[in-house]
Amino acid sequence: MSFDFDLFVIGGGSGGVRAARIAAGYGARVALAEEDRMGGTCVIRGCVPKKLMVFAASMPAAVDEAQAYGWSATLGAFDWLAFRAKLHAELDRLERIYRAGQDNAGVRVFNQRATVAGAHEVQLADGTVISAKHILIAVGGRPFVPKFDGCEHVLTSNDLFHLEALPKRLLIVGGGYIASEFACVFNGLGSDVTQWNRSPLLRSFDTECRDLIVERMCARGIDVHENVVIDRVTKADSGFVAHCGDGRSQEFDAIVYATGRVPNTHGLGLEAAGVRLAQNGAVVVDDWSQTNIPSIYAVGDVTDRVNLTPVAIREGHAFADTVFGAAPRKTDHALIASAVFTRPEFGTCGLSEEEARKGGPVEVYVSTFRPMRSAFAGAEERVLMKLIVAKESRKVIGCHIVAPEAGEMIQLAAIAMKMGATKEQFDATCAVHPTMAEELVTMRAPVRHH
Structure with a gap:
């Protein structure tokens, strides 16, 4: 045919x-x-x-x-x-x-x-x-908005690049990376940002990293509330009102749903x-x-x-x-690095500490510090570097970085991880000084064993 x-x-x-x-x-x-x-x-x-x-x-x-x-x-x-x-x-x-x-x-x-x-x-x-x-x-x-009374009044991530004006009071509903990134963006652009979610923010990521990111988001003035469920949204003269299951209600200029795709x-x-x-x-x-x-x-x-x-x-x-092309090959979905462009930025590759513990004995190496650049400027920024090592094979099976330009760093760490690098091979690599990334090759003792 x-x-x-x-x-x-x-x-x-x-x-x-x-x-x-x-x-x-x-x-x-x-x-x-x-x-x-x-x-x-x-x-x-x-x-x-x-x-x-x-x-x-x-x-x-x-x-x-x-x-x-x-x-x-x-x-x-x-x-x-x-x-x-x-x-x-x-x-x-x-x-x-x-x-x-x-x-x-x-x-x-x-x-x-x-x-x-x-x-x-x-x-x-x-x-x-x-x-x-x-x-x-x-x-x-495509973005998913659940059906509820007044759902026609809410925006999705698709709409955020077309806004006629920057909303002064913005509610972002959701706790994944898209919701959290936009909360940080509009906070940086000068909006008063509130973020509501029914569960902890960024819950699919490593807990220790997540906690630091959320703490810094709150310190920057983002009003984060977990365990919040919206029943309905109504239109008011000067904006939109979100009504919650616990009786709370609050008015915003725009309400964005980033509750998954x-x-x-x-x-x-x-x-x-x-x-x-x-x-x-x-x-x-x-x-x-x-x-x-x-x-x-x-x-x-x-x-x-x-x-x-x-x-x-x-x-x-x-x-x-x-x-x-007569060159059959499958796509390998293991050890794919990704970056979350919150402030602070987050780069991650491999297993979180929680996931890794399910697979056998692990060692956890953590370094957390005020980076030189921020410390000199008197800023309260903190950087977190974390390696998770399989005890038997010595391979680095998780790498998590919360830091400025974390996305750039995790790309390079992912190459070593994809090659099956061990903790000892990380340690055998000479540090580049003074950088933040040198911590990845200078962590000597594990802080936890599981």
Whole structure:
């Protein structure tokens, strides 16, 4: 049977774009459909604009520090609309690069929604049916807002880059890394930020690190409350009122829900095509990113494996190599480092202390100190470096860093960990002085054994 295309990719985010480009490079006839903007969550409404906002939010602290170092420095008002205009111009530039990458690779792009119409068929929003030998689902995830009375009044992370004005009083609901990052960003930009969550903040991360981050967030003026559940939200003359189960109510200019993300599979036609989905709508795949329908594959957040941009890119690349490049390979999901851009920043790779203890005897090495730069400036910042070592193999199975530029440090530590480095190999590495990162190779005695 002849098909219109060898590969049809649904979704123009990081994973879909990479898969399409690599497959086309192998000579496959490739099409891709994207209903919104090319670049996906990461580029358009996630990591990239968020990190630029993190940079903007760090400026007041930089001026305070400049004064402590002898500069006569002052900061004027923050012009949100000027920043927003520049931010969107940068996102437009990045989107053009993504589109050019597809064009240059010879991928046919359809700027409309596509749904699955069968094992080898997709249907475009305009009704066109296209056949393909292979279909790749790369539609990512979307923010989840629970249904409650007044839920139409709340915003999600998608809306935060489009605000008409900076909210003076902002409530962020949620306790994961997205909620916590935005709490820190808007706090830095000058909003009065309140963060409510039904459980402890950042609870999926190492507890000792989490505690330090939350303590510093509170010290910076973020009003954090755990064990809070919102019953309803009502509109008032001057804002929105959040009403809690315990009778408390408070008014805000904006309420943002960052209570998790769900796979974006609703109405995609996957169930009718016989594709197995998990309870939360995630596409169930094997180690090769293949679904139970042999011609249909899925990569990225829609599979709910490890929901990070670089993981989606690796999965998309491995899929293209396997199916079109005659170079079969699986994506390795072990020891993937990540960074949380709170203030302080957090870099993590491997197991938390709590997880590691379940797997056998471990040694825990911790160094916590006031970094030279902050101490001189009289700031109360604290840095925490933590290594978790498997007692038998001596391998470093967890590395956690709470510090400025922790994301940069964890990337390099992750290389050693991926190679299976032992604590003794860390120790055999000469320190770079004076740096914060030298603590990773100078921790002599464990503070705890489990």
